[in-house]
Amino acid sequence: MPRARINGVGLYYEVNGQGPPLLLGHGFAGTARMWDTQVRPLSQRHEFITYDLRGHGQTETPPSLSQYSVDIVVEDMSQLLRLLGIKRGVIGGLSLGGYLALHFYFQHKEMVTALLLIDTGPGYRSEKGKQQWNARRIACAELLEKKGIVAFADSEYAINDYYTPRELMLTLNPIGLANVSRGVMLNPALADRLSEIDVPTLIVVGERDTGFLEATDYMHKYIRNSKKVVIANAGHGVNVDQPEVFNSTVLNFLKAIGI
Numbered sequence: 001m002p003r004a005r006i007n008g009v010g011l012y013y014e015v016n017g018q019g020p021p022l023l024l025g026h027g028f029a030g031t032a033r034m035w036d037t038q039v040r041p042l043s044q045r046h047e048f049i050t051y052d053l054r055g056h057g058q059t060e061t062p063p064s065l066s067q068y069s070v071d072i073v074v075e076d077m078s079q080l081l082r083l084l085g086i087k088r089g090v091i092g093g094l095s096l097g098g099y100l101a102l103h104f105y106f107q108h109k110e111m112v113t114a115l116l117l118i119d120t121g122p123g124y125r126s127e128k129g130k131q132q133w134n135a136r137r138i139a140c141a142e143l144l145e146k147k148g149i150v151a152f153a154d155s156e157y158a159i160n161d162y163y164t165p166r167e168l169m170l171t172l173n174p175i176g177l178a179n180v181s182r183g184v185m186l187n188p189a190l191a192d193r194l195s196e197i198d199v200p201t202l203i204v205v206g207e208r209d210t211g212f213l214e215a216t217d218y219m220h221k222y223i224r225n226s227k228k229v230v231i232a233n234a235g236h237g238v239n240v241d242q243p244e245v246f247n248s249t250v251l252n253f254l255k256a257i258g259i
Helices: 032-043 070-083 096-107 127-153 174-183 191-196 210-222 243-256
Strands: 003-006 009-016 021-025 047-051 089-094 112-118 201-206 226-231
Touching (some): 009 070, 021 032, 021 096, 021 112, 032 047, 047 070, 070 096, 096 112, 112 243, 127 174, 201 210, 226 243
Parallel strands (some): 021 089, 089 112, 112 201
Antiparallel strands (some): 009 047
């Protein structure tokens, strides 16, 4: 699969199928591999695009923290779509990927036909919540910087073991992950802007993903044209835990809104 020079990095991406474009972003410390069980069913009806976020997987890892921010990674997404000749599409992602999809919407609304928000949230509204979140992201970055990827994989921060097998996780660059944790994941929340969203939005969460049940309730409440689906017997990686149910949920939603 190809790699393109996009926004200053060699960005790895995959394109499968034909039809209305659908881009999904992976979670923190994940890769495009987390969508493997989605490729065949989703690409039968869609041009299905996945990629490795900068600092992850087969995409390059810039060494400087200044090369990581929400704006920078959203620009990576928009440049990838333009490279592929895509003017509008369904944008979504899981966890960090879903958070970035929200940011993409607010920066490039004209390019979004619908949103898929999976095991994710809009960030904290309260200052206490923001401070606690930021402290965890900094602690995670420091662990990666000081002790490396093995220590991270064995730590409480590696909730991504739902969607990244250990052998793959251990190949990831700890400096890239640390820079993403500090540079991309400490940005302002979007909780107060959800009522501005006016495209059809599917919100999916695993019933065991207790850290995001409240966040998905909140998004469903304030995104007017949204549908929320809780998938049984699934955790933070709902698409990995229950791929068949997840795939049919996404395809039925997109079919119902004419995409």
